[in-house]
Amino acid sequence: MRIYIIAVGDELLSGRILDYNTHWVAKRLSGIGFTVVGASMVPDDKGEIVEAVRRALSKADLVIITGGLGPTPGDVTIEALAEALNQNLILNEEALRMVERRYMDLYELGHVREPGAGGERAKMALLPEGGKPVFNEVGVAPGVVVKKNGKLIVALPGVPSEMMYLLEKVIPLLEKPEAMYQSVEDFIDEGDESLVALALKEVMNELPDVFIKTYPSGFGGKVRMKVIASTKARGREDAEAKLRKAITLLKEKVAKRKAEAPS
Amino acid sequence: MRIYIIAVGDELLSGRILDYNTHWVAKRLSGIGFTVVGASMVPDDKGEIVEAVRRALSKADLVIITGGLGPTPGDVTIEALAEALNQNLILNEEALRMVERRYMDLYELGHVREPGAGGERAKMALLPEGGKPVFNEVGVAPGVVVKKNGKLIVALPGVPSEMMYLLEKVIPLLEKPEAMYQSVEDFIDEGDESLVALALKEVMNELPDVFIKTYPSGFGGKVRMKVIASTKARGREDAEAKLRKAITLLKEKVAKRKAEAPS
Numbered sequence: 314m315r316i317y318i319i320a321v322g323d324e325l326l327s328g329r330i331l332d333y334n335t336h337w338v339a340k341r342l343s344g345i346g347f348t349v350v351g352a353s354m355v356p357d358d359k360g361e362i363v364e365a366v367r368r369a370l371s372k373a374d375l376v377i378i379t380g381g382l383g384p385t386p387g388d389v390t391i392e393a394l395a396e397a398l399n400q401n402l403i404l405n406e407e408a409l410r411m412v413e414r415r416y417m418d419l420y421e422l423g424h425v426r427e428p429g430a431g432g433e434r435a436k437m438a439l440l441p442e443g444g445k446p447v448f449n450e451v452g453v454a455p456g457v458v459v460k461k462n463g464k465l466i467v468a469l470p471g472v473p474s475e476m477m478y479l480l481e482k483v484i485p486l487l488e489k490p491e492a493m494y495q496s497v498e499d500f501i502d503e504g505d506e507s508l509v510a511l512a513l514k515e516v517m518n519e520l521p522d523v524f525i526k527t528y529p530s531g532f533g534g535k536v537r538m539k540v541i542a543s544t545k546a547r548g549r550e551d552a553e554a555k556l557r558k559a560i561t562l563l564k565e566k567v568a569k570r571k572a573e574a575p576s
Numbered sequence: 577m578r579i580y581i582i583a584v585g586d587e588l589l590s591g592r593i594l595d596y597n598t599h600w601v602a603k604r605l606s607g608i609g610f611t612v613v614g615a616s617m618v619p620d621d622k623g624e625i626v627e628a629v630r631r632a633l634s635k636a637d638l639v640i641i642t643g644g645l646g647p648t649p650g651d652v653t654i655e656a657l658a659e660a661l662n663q664n665l666i667l668n669e670e671a672l673r674m675v676e677r678r679y680m681d682l683y684e685l686g687h688v689r690e691p692g693a694g695g696e697r698a699k700m701a702l703l704p705e706g707g708k709p710v711f712n713e714v715g716v717a718p719g720v721v722v723k724k725n726g727k728l729i730v731a732l733p734g735v736p737s738e739m740m741y742l743l744e745k746v747i748p749l750l751e752k753p754e755a756m757y758q759s760v761e762d763f764i765d766e767g768d769e770s771l772v773a774l775a776l777k778e779v780m781n782e783l784p785d786v787f788i789k790t791y792p793s794g795f796g797g798k799v800r801m802k803v804i805a806s807t808k809a810r811g812r813e814d815a816e817a818k819l820r821k822a823i824t825l826l827k828e829k830v831a832k833r834k835a836e837a838p839s
Contacts, residue, residue, distance in 0.1 A: 328603025340591025
């Protein structure tokens, strides 16, 4: 299942707020075997969101959108989502009860002056036709899940605590991948990325189903390079032996090149 | 000048690394008056990068790409950039001297075994035809600046310290915006976003050149809402009075609605 993530919000593009949501979603879903194929950040602009959702649907099976679900005029994500899917925006009774319930809680806690889901509050109960609301016990705006042509679109609030909470409620709805990326990390005591690059090319030619990337941790002092080898496999055991072998091969090749280099 | 930011790297999409670069570039360039219109995150895949660059050029005057400039086989940003611009990838003599100079430094410091810019190292001196290298005193791979059809494309390394350093060298090359977004921040002692939303609509109708967004800081305890009002202006002074007026108006309207609401 390929995943595309869209973060919505002017405050992200102006740099006022760091978008932590995309990282969180990517890490959480990659960790259970999904592949995130891309992500984008768009302003609170209906046309831009519509375009981003359509492009995401052309690239992925699951699109996760964060931000723009609140009651203010700047929150246009759900409206844009309906347009992107060519679906009507309708008042969802289940969502309306969710909004009412949360405002009753907040009223009883003394955080708002009135209960009820009237006026601007009702906006949070508008969903694309056929969409399902997900109850938001942390904030107010329900999450929204829409199925369309075998694809799934999930819209979550932008407040990280609400987004993280609702993401966990959405994960059980997803079909778990059978084979998933397994990876092994190690270090090579060599800081010259250009020397490692040649050895890397050879290893990846010899083991075409293993993908290896190296990450220098900067020059100076103790010179090391992080190595991450990954492959797609059904089980951890199958993958691990293969990946360890690839890294050993890489280390041998790097050592050989070091020995050949003038010192 | 509209800006689009592209972050390249498998490690960003898998959630192994948080992309801090996009936030940094967005914050730095918004702070001097540019408008970031969008951002995306793509894997180390030539086709995906080509597509992202072309789309970015359709939306912005300046495209900033971070990541994928190193010597490993996974680093394909510059190759993709050349393809996106329909330009040849050629060995740039100036870039080659920069790479040589950095490897001489690193050799003298004992961080690499050989000086010189041969083998895989020469890859970092390949630039789209007409591109200009920017010397990278922090790492090795030069930044790349390309002008095409009145637009500017800047590719920077993904290592944040190198990216931040090179960004500062690129900023003086940009045409400063005459009018820039000015903003004023304040707080409203009201946590009910739905109540503020109505007042906000009225203020924005009365003052159409002022844009206001509110950010709830969560419910409970001391209930407040951050308000950011912004407008485009040549000077800080012109903007400030107008923005303060807008916020005062908003506060008055919120207070009025609070007084009307049942308590």
